Amino acid sequence: MQYLQVHLLFTLPALAVLAAAARPFLSSTELAKMALLAALAFVYTTPWDNAVIYLGAWSYEPGRVLARVGLVPVEEYFFFVAQTALTALATLLVSRWSAHAALLAPTPPHLSPIAAAARDTVSPQSAVSPRAADPQARWRLSIRVAAVSVCIAAAAAAAFFCVPGTRTFYLASIIVWAMPVLALQLAVAAPFIARRWQPTLASIALPTLFLWCVDHIAIRDGVWSIHPSPTTGIMVTPFLPLEEAVFFVVTNAMIVCGLMAVDRTLAIVRLRSRLGAVGTFERKPESEVALVAAAAPSPLDSWAHWSRWACALADNTIVAETSLDAAAVADLAHVMDIARRGSLSFSAALALLPQDVRQDIAIVYAYCRVTDDVADDASRPVEARRAALAAIRSFLGDVYAGVDVSQSPLISGILPGASPNLDLAAAMRSIARLVHAWDRAAPVVPLRCLVELIDGCEADLGALLLATEDDIVSYAEKVAGSVGEACTCLMLNSSGSGVSKDKELAAVVTNARDMGVALQLVNMARDVATDAQTLGRIYAPTAWLDEWTRIASTLLPPGTTKPPASAAGLADALISDTWGTQTGLVEHNTHAMRFLAGRFIELAYNSGRVASARAGIKLLPADCRPAIDAALRIYLGIADIVRGWPHSVYRQRAATRASFKVRVLAESLYARQ
Numbered sequence: 001m002q003y004l005q006v007h008l009l010f011t012l013p014a015l016a017v018l019a020a021a022a023r024p025f026l027s028s029t030e031l032a033k034m035a036l037l038a039a040l041a042f043v044y045t046t047p048w049d050n051a052v053i054y055l056g057a058w059s060y061e062p063g064r065v066l067a068r069v070g071l072v073p074v075e076e077y078f079f080f081v082a083q084t085a086l087t088a089l090a091t092l093l094v095s096r097w098s099a100h101a102a103l104l105a106p107t108p109p110h111l112s113p114i115a116a117a118a119r120d121t122v123s124p125q126s127a128v129s130p131r132a133a134d135p136q137a138r139w140r141l142s143i144r145v146a147a148v149s150v151c152i153a154a155a156a157a158a159a160f161f162c163v164p165g166t167r168t169f170y171l172a173s174i175i176v177w178a179m180p181v182l183a184l185q186l187a188v189a190a191p192f193i194a195r196r197w198q199p200t201l202a203s204i205a206l207p208t209l210f211l212w213c214v215d216h217i218a219i220r221d222g223v224w225s226i227h228p229s230p231t232t233g234i235m236v237t238p239f240l241p242l243e244e245a246v247f248f249v250v251t252n253a254m255i256v257c258g259l260m261a262v263d264r265t266l267a268i269v270r271l272r273s274r275l276g277a278v279g280t281f282e283r284k285p286e287s288e289v290a291l292v293a294a295a296a297p298s299p300l301d302s303w304a305h306w307s308r309w310a311c312a313l314a315d316n317t318i319v320a321e322t323s324l325d326a327a328a329v330a331d332l333a334h335v336m337d338i339a340r341r342g343s344l345s346f347s348a349a350l351a352l353l354p355q356d357v358r359q360d361i362a363i364v365y366a367y368c369r370v371t372d373d374v375a376d377d378a379s380r381p382v383e384a385r386r387a388a389l390a391a392i393r394s395f396l397g398d399v400y401a402g403v404d405v406s407q408s409p410l411i412s413g414i415l416p417g418a419s420p421n422l423d424l425a426a427a428m429r430s431i432a433r434l435v436h437a438w439d440r441a442a443p444v445v446p447l448r449c450l451v452e453l454i455d456g457c458e459a460d461l462g463a464l465l466l467a468t469e470d471d472i473v474s475y476a477e478k479v480a481g482s483v484g485e486a487c488t489c490l491m492l493n494s495s496g497s498g499v500s501k502d503k504e505l506a507a508v509v510t511n512a513r514d515m516g517v518a519l520q521l522v523n524m525a526r527d528v529a530t531d532a533q534t535l536g537r538i539y540a541p542t543a544w545l546d547e548w549t550r551i552a553s554t555l556l557p558p559g560t561t562k563p564p565a566s567a568a569g570l571a572d573a574l575i576s577d578t579w580g581t582q583t584g585l586v587e588h589n590t591h592a593m594r595f596l597a598g599r600f601i602e603l604a605y606n607s608g609r610v611a612s613a614r615a616g617i618k619l620l621p622a623d624c625r626p627a628i629d630a631a632l633r634i635y636l637g638i639a640d641i642v643r644g645w646p647h648s649v650y651r652q653r654a655a656t657r658a659s660f661k662v663r664v665l666a667e668s669l670y671a672r673q
């Protein structure tokens with residue numbers, strides 16, 4: 001076998017498969033990361049590779065290589081780049097699912113209950129003094145010192161055995177060559193890597209196992225041969241010496257740790273460019289404003305973008321996590337957790353978004369979630385909930401007006417007459433920081449969007465009388481159309497393409513709001529029973545209730561209790577329904593719920609809003625389309641379940657199976673963009 005055939009049969013096909021799998025995530029930033037690591041790998045490996053060949057570690061059979069530069073075959077130089085790309089693609093596929101910024105937060109509870117207690121009692125005041133709020137600075141320092149010490153000790157020990165002509169030379173030369181680089185990488189990113197040690201190990205192990213197999217085959221077929229004199233003689237497989245196995249472990253470790261160090265730095269750049277103050281609009285220093293530019297545009301767009309991106313990396317690689325506002329980062333991890341646990345339908349779709357958009361939309365999700373939960377908190381009287389919504393409305397007005405809110409009760413999660421709510425506190429602090437990170441003159445998300453949600457929630461508190469389908473749509477526009485517009489503003493802001501966001505937004509805002517309304521209608525169809533029985537709400541317009549009373553007798557099985565004569569009577573019957581004690585009523589009500597659910601879903605489709613959403617997704621930034629497409633399709637999957645239900649199961653809450661979500665995510669990623 002020729003060396004070239006090793007690439008044609010193994011490395012290139014593997015690269016093609018991984019590149020196809022990673023295609024939806026191969027943003028300009030990811031490609032820039034790979035180019036940077038490949039360049040560094042090439043420059044650092046070339047002298048070492050030439051030296052160990054010269055000192056007799058291995059050689060190539062005559063006629064097996066195309067040509068050499070120095071002592072190294074050209075195929076080997078290509079291997080440096082190919083291995084970097086292979087391992088980088090594997091790392092991207094394995095590790096992109098965690099929110100990088102959240103990994104910079106103080107250690108999670110399972111690692112440090114003390115830190116968790118400290119984090120959860122972080123007062124807004126500590127939002128001002130980051131060092132005091134960071135209970136994990138000592139943990140991070142100790143893990144860095146330990147990791148670097150191990151690397152330096154290994155290099156020092158190996159140096160004693162790195163004597164040409166001895167049996168330990170090749171193994172020791174690998175350790176002496178690799179450890180200083182790993183020490184540097186771990187000095188920068190050890191805490192970040194430790195927080196994601198499972199994907200880190202997987203990112204190293206998977207390509208290493210593949211390259212062990214390739215090496216085994218190449219040695220077995222005589223493409224290259226490892227000389228016995230500089231090796232220990234320990235074999236991992238009949239043809240794979242320990243030295244070769246260790247080489248691929250440490251080189252992949254260097255690649256993965258290098259990528260993780262870049263991810264950590266980019267997370268710091270995003271945080272510093274995206275998190276304003278809690279209190280009020282603090283003018284960003286020029287250096288921070290420059291970060292926004294460095295973090296936003298795709299580094300491969302132009303030489304100017306590349307150099308700005310590389311400078312932002314260089315400037316922030318040695319920035320310690322303690323320089324960040326620890327309370328802000330902890331709050332960000334908290335809102336990411338709210339988004340993860342808050343939504344059965346959206347948490348999976350959120351993970352498809354690029355890191356910066358995911359971070360921003362998670363903040364908006366948390367704001368929506370806590371606000372909606374305030375309105376739905378049946379344990380509190382309606383007036384208290386109304387006062388709470390008014391407090392949130394006032395808080396947002398102050399935030400956008402630049403009024404100092406650092407002493408607002410909402411910053412501590414305190415609503416009138418209620419005990420502190422940590423989710424509410426984290427969501428309100430985070431939304432304030434997000435708004436304060438924008439240019440005050442042109443906030444990315446208009447205040448109107450966030451206030452519309454409050455308007456819709458307030459409507460829920462009163463006797464919700466929706467007479468017509470237009471009333472439903474008007475309500476859905478408030479609670480969901482507004483959310484669609486807010487998310488789209490954030491997605492267009494992240495594209496960083498420099499294209500006028502306003503122009504792009506004008507072209508797509510209707511589609512965005514239509515998608516929100518469509519999802520809300522499906523939500524109403526799914527939750528007909530729980531909205532009636534738990535919240536005492538009937539979203540169906542009286543026109544539909546009247547229609548049901550007219551046609552019920554044709555739809556109900558013979559002998560079923562006659563339906564109430566009026567729309568109000570039907571609404572009462574659905575709300576006051578008791579489970580099973582009045583069988584006729586239960587039978588009647590489940591038929592009524594099925595009828596109403598069907599009308600909600602028909603409205604979503606027949607009003608053209610589903611079609612409008614589908615058309616709008618094509619206008620979004622390419623790296624955001626899979627997530628939104630998946631969110632829409634997961635919700636339409638719920639609609640299909642609800643429509644297919646027999647009337648007898650209209651008491652449950654339809655949810656799509658995990659297998660369906662996985663299929664939708666895969667199709668949205670690979671089949672539909």
Ligand SMILES: CC(C)=CCC/C(C)=C/CC/C(C)=C/CC/C(C)=C/[C@@H]1[C@@H](COP(=O)(O)OP(=O)(O)O)[C@]1(C)CC/C=C(\C)CC/C=C(\C)CCC=C(C)C
Nearest residue numbers: 343344345346349365368369480484487512516519523616
């Ligand atoms: C990836 C993605 C779309 C993430 C979600 C973004 C987000 C901020 C959602 C907010 C959800 C929320 C709690 C809103 C408060 C009012 C409310 C309850 C609305 C209903 C949502 C249900 O949310 P829930 O988490 O309870 O869902 P499950 O119970 O788990 O099913 C609604 C159904 C409305 C949700 C509306 C949207 C998410 C807007 C969607 C539209 C876009 C993202 C615009 C896309 C752009 C174009 C051009 C098509």
